[in-house]
Amino acid sequence: MTAPVQPNSYKTGPDERGYFGIYGGRFVAETLMPLILELQQAYDDAKADPAFHAELQALSTYYAGRPSKLYFAEGLTKHLGGARIFFKREDLNHTGSHKINNCLGQILLAKRMGKTRIIAETGAGQHGVASATVAARFGLPCVVYMGATDVERQAPNVFRMKLLGATVNPVTAGNGTLKDAMNEALRDWVSNVEDTYYLIGTAAGPHPYPELVRDFQSVIGTEARAQMLEQEGRLPDMIIAAVGGGSNAIGLFHPFLDDKDVEIVGVEAGGHGIDVENGHAASMTGGRPGVLHGNRTYLLQDADGQILEGHSVSAGLDYPGVGPEHSWLRDTGRVQYVPIVDQEALDAFQLCTRVEGIIPALESAHAIAEAVKRAPTMGKDKTIIVNLSGRGDKDVHTVGKLLGMDI
C-alpha cells in the first residue's frame, strides 16, 4: 500500500463524515443511524459547553484521582541499562485502569441525552468494571456483555461488576470473546433505541465513538507531556503503549502526534506469533483493511472477509480490529506498530513486578516488553514513557496458571 501524503498536522481528524483518511466512517444498520447522528450532535454540544468540561474535570480529580503520576521507573531503568523509563500510572486511577477516563465522559453525555439505561461490552472486564462503576455513581441500570470465555478467565472482574449492581450477560456466540460481546451489545442497542446509551470502551466503532473516546482518553497524553516537561525539562524521546482496540494508546499518543522528534510505538498482541494463523491479535501487523462494528479499519480476517477471533494471553488485547485512527497513523508512518508475543509479555509482567514492585495488567505488560527491547539500545540520556494502562491484580490467576502455580 502506498503511504498517504504527510499531513501538516496529525491532529485534525476525523473529517465531518468521521474518516481518518480511508478509515473510520459510519457503517451501521439504519435503525442505529439516527442514534449515531443524535450522539454526534450531543457530543458537539457538550464540547462547546463549559459546564460539561467543569463537571468532567471535577469527577476526574475527586472521583478518579487524576492527574495520574508520571513515575521514574528506576529499578527497571537500572536493570535494562539504557534509556530512562517513565511509567504513566493509569493503574492508580479509580477502578485500576485508564478505562474510567472514557466512562466518566460518556456517562455525562448519556445523562445530557436523557438516557436511562447503560449497556457496554467488555473483554478483560476493565471497561465493564469502569462502566458499572459510573453507572452506580449516577444511579443508572447497566448491562455488560462479556464473552463467555472471558467471563471464565476474568472471574474477579465479573464479581466486581455484579457487586456494583450491573447485570453481566455472558455471550456464547462465536468464540465468546470481545468481538462477540460487541455484536451482542449492538443487538441490544438496536432493540432498545429509546432509552439506552451504548458506552463503547475503545476508540473504535461508528463515528463519533473513535473521536469522543480519544478525546476523553487524551487526558493521559496531555498530562504526560506537561509532566515530562516539568520533571525533565524536555519532551520524551519515545512513547510506548499497548494497542488492542487502542484507547489507552490513542490517549497517550494524540497530544504528541505533532511533536516530530518524539518516536511513537504501538504494541499489538503477537500471541503465539504473527506467523501462527489465527494465533495472534495484531490486526495492523497481520491483518488488512475491512469493515466491522461500524468502521473501516485493519482487521484479522480470512480470504472471504470472515472475521477471525484472534488470540492473546491478554483478554483486553484479543480484538480482531483496532481503532480507525491507529490504522491511519500506521499508513502515514507516524506511529510504528509492532507485535509482542505472549511469552515476552509474561516475562515483562514478572520483571516489572520484581524490580518495580508494580504488578502491571497483561495489556500494559506488552508495552513494557517493548521498552525492555528498546531501552538497552538507546543512550542513558534518552527517555521513554510507557503507558501503564492498568493494574495486574485481575491477571494473577491467568499468569499463575501459565506459570504452573496452583492459586
Place this chain on the structure above:
Amino acid sequence: MTETRIDRRFASLKSEGRPALVTFMTAGDPDPATTLALLKALPGAGADVIELGMPFSDPMADGPAIQAAGLRALKGGQTLVKTLDLVREFRKTDDATPIVLMGYYNPIYQHGSEAFVADAKAAGVDGLIIVDLPPEADDELCLPALEAGLNFIRLATPTTDDKRLPAVLANTSGFVYYVSINGITGSAAPDASRVAESVARIKRHTHLPVSVGFGVRTAEQAAAIGANADGVVVGSAIVSAVAASLDSEGRATPATVPAVLALVSDLAGGVRAARKSVAA
C-alpha cells in the same frame, strides 16, 4: 435504470392484486446442494422473490436463528463466490424469479465492490440488501450497483423519521424493505395496524413497492401484514424450519427440503388471502 426482474415481479403482482411473498434463507445452510434444491423448488411453492443471505461471521443485525444459519453455512465452507455460483446455477432453469442477495459489507469489500457488482450481475442477481451500508456510504457499493443495473434495496426502520426518509429513499430501487420493529431479525411479531401506518408514511415519500419484514412467522401474520404492504418478508421462520430438519450432526436430511416447502406453501396461502378480507 432499466427494468429488473424485481420491478417486473412487483408490477405483475400489483395487477393480480396481492402482495409478494419474499422468502429469506442463508446460502449454503447447511450445504450448497440443499440451497440449490430449495432455490429451484421455492417459486413452485409460492415464493415470489427470493432473498439469499450471504453468511458473515459477525451478523450484528440478526437474531439467534439467522446467526446460527450463517454459522452452519460457514462451517460448511460457504463463501461469497460459492453463493454467486448458486445463483448462476439457479438461473439456468429460472429466468423470472428475482434473487436478492442480503448480507454485510466486509466480504463484498474484500472481493472488491466493482468486481462484486459485475460478478453478481453476470450470475443473475437482481438486487442487494447490505445491512451496514447506510445512505451516508452510498459511494461504497450502492452507486456502482445502480450503475450496473442492480437494484439497491434499503431498509427503513421505525427510527427513520420523515426528515431522514428522503435520504434513505434517494438511491433505493426495486422495493423498500420496511423493518417493522426496532430490533434484530426474528424478534417479536409486529403489530399489523402500526405497520399499516408506517407503510402509508413511507408511501407518501416514494412510488416504490414497500415490503415488510422482521418478526413475521405464520400465514396469519403474513395475511395481516400483507393486507397493507406490497410484500411480506419471512426469514427466521424459514431458517428455523431448516434447523429443525437437520440431523444431530447438523446435516441436511430427506425432511429438510419438504419441511421448508411446506412452510412456504402455507405462507403463500397467507399472502394470497391478504386482500380478500379487505375486499369483502
